[in-house]
Amino acid sequence: MASILANHSVEAALEKYLPEEELKEVKRVLYGRPVEDIGSELPQEAHQSAKDHNFALQAYRIAAPPEQIRSPRLVKIGLIQNAIVKPTTAPLQEQRAAIHERIKLITECAAQAGVKILCFQEAWTTPFFFCTREKYPWVELAESAEDGLSTKLCQELAKQHNMVIISPILERDSENMDILANTAVVIDNHGVVMGKSRKNHIPRVGDFNESTYYFEGDTGHKVFQTEFGRIAINICYGRHHPLNWMMYAMNGAEVIFNPSATVGALSEPMWPIEARNAAIANSVFTCAINRVGTEAYEHEFTSGDTKAAHNEFGEFYGSSYVAAPDGCRTPGLPRNQDGLLVTDVDLNLQRQIRDKWCFSMTGRYDMYARELTAFTSGDYQRPIVQAPKQ
Template sequence: MEKAQNGDAKEESKDSIGGYDSLHRLLKDNLNPHHFQEVSRLLTGLNCGKAVQTIALPESATALSVEHGFDLQAFSFSADKEILREPRVVRVGLIQNSIALPTTAHFADQKKAIFEKLKPIIEAAGSSGVNILCLQEAWMMPFAFCTREKRWCEFAEPVDGESTKFLQSFALKYNMVIISSILERDIKHGEVIWNTSVVIGNHGNIIGKHRKNHIPRVGDFNESTYYMEGNTGHPVFETAFGKIAINICYGRHHPLNWLAFGLNGADIVFNPSATVGELSEPMWPIEVSRFHNSTWFESVFVCQARNAAIANSYFVASINRVGTETFPNPFTSGDGKPAHADFGHFYGSSYVSAPDASCTPSLSRTRDGLLITDMDLNLCRQVKDRWGFRMTSRYELYADTLARYVKPEFEPQVISDPLLHRKSS
């Protein structure tokens, strides 16, 4: 395995709690077996509604994970058996990874090295029979937008560029849909740049693209320096293995973005991301682990995806990149603190949430990883029928509210206490 050159060792030590590398291990070593079992059940329940089952993978896949040192985990969600409809089980793979060379290396070498480190992980997915594989946001480059330097734009590619070509061969070889999030150069529209997911069909064909709808302007997330809000709406891609959509990164903070993919019929929404512990703020040290994590971003990462899966009755597959990326020139974060050269720790922890509030454990927070999940898409409609959130949603009311809100002359619905300015007795 090629190991990221930037800061992995430092991040390992940050993981320590009470001298242990995970909460799971600390509790296991210090509680009696009965108490450990009860506490584990409770803590897993904290994040997961219904228990997921682990599934066995072929020897070829596990051998690759050992040889190349990436985390490999596999789970299945359960759904009810229906009378009139066969199960529609889809095997989904999520890849999280750190970059492969320092950000000072030649750009072409950096990209090529990421390709090389991803090959065995993609092979493991393919040989495990993954139907739909999703990579992290802007997987083919460092997440350099914190720098505000324009030279990183050179990493951008057209939708049918080298990263897409690299993945098309695997899609064809393994009969696998692949979602590839890249920095896109739009040749036909003045060479502008977008944050884009390319959907590659299981025959190696390009089905289409979607551009990130919501662009952050906060802390080191200087993305609006590079690209604007997407213009592709909320497409759902009908693939050989189901109807899927992509909510790229910061879009997960926007409930209406999740909603729109649901209205268009998605059964699985992927959330390829790049997110870090609370903008380096020392009061929220990065903590842990298998039982999810404790910084602002990290707990929100978990909360929002689960909530979206429940509210919209679909599966959400969340991916975050891994490692600390150090850049050649220092930059500030708009928080009055000294300039620094890294964005913070991308904490991995990729996982999948189901519409019935169950979810998988998460991948490692420091290592590359492949998470494989079997899901019966029938669960989506089962949950819709059971809870009726779509039926009870009153969209007419909200269509009207939003239509009024977007007008400059909008007046909020406020009922003021007529005694507001009377002196208190």
């Protein structure tokens, strides 16, 4: 089982070793109600593209019960996970051009599959150099959110394919004293830049000490009203903060994307839980995207966590998936292969689950607000009850 898991996914390991009926019950316990595999519904040209260019293509449907008054609100969501194409020692322009070409190719496959909202992984235009503590030459890859090369490419693709694209980049804000930001750019299906959402929470753990590159985001919890639904972007480390998910949901998001770059030794046991839990707690669809591969750097770096100096960051384990408001989720993409996950969802499920569980009606937001306000006032006294002295 270990070799299967190393090369593909938990789901593949379960399918190999469990009898069919037992497998169904295990999947029900682990993943909720079954989702429909719709890979056979995708055009043959999409499958052929995936085969020819060596990336996984998986497709599922998360349906909602039919309603008498509202029509289904169907939208196909796409997630792309990928490894860098060129080694980190290659000239920067070659690295970026190779990644652009790779993502353009997989995006075209997403268009063939009918995807209407497509999200790339965190900092998709660059290797994940934030671990190295070296700013040069890497910060040369930072670019404008409004008119950088990556944004222009995404504008062309979005307009060509009538597709909303979420493009997480390292942003260079030349209008604000050249600061750097970890930013997701949202381009609508007409090729227009709708705006950007910056990473709210900056990790300071092990190799993930990104505070040496950029500050916490200043865009709050924006929600983007697209033709295909209301979306928000909770970048990477923000998935560890439940209130971050909650604020996007409170502001009206129907689908919250979590473009990430995280490695197995640190976070993999948490990965299948956090986005799914957020979907349940906030009655929204969540999309967890993680890159794949191992990235090596010329100079050794250390982490401040007693580990010896090293050149490799660790293995990004992919496993991208979509979770629904009722807690069901798709199988994940492979752990070690580029991939495109297509998920056909009915946004009506969001209201249906809110009607069923009433989390938004039973939440005590007024009480939370009072206590949080008091907690941040600087002189907060915790209401700890002590046993009376004898």
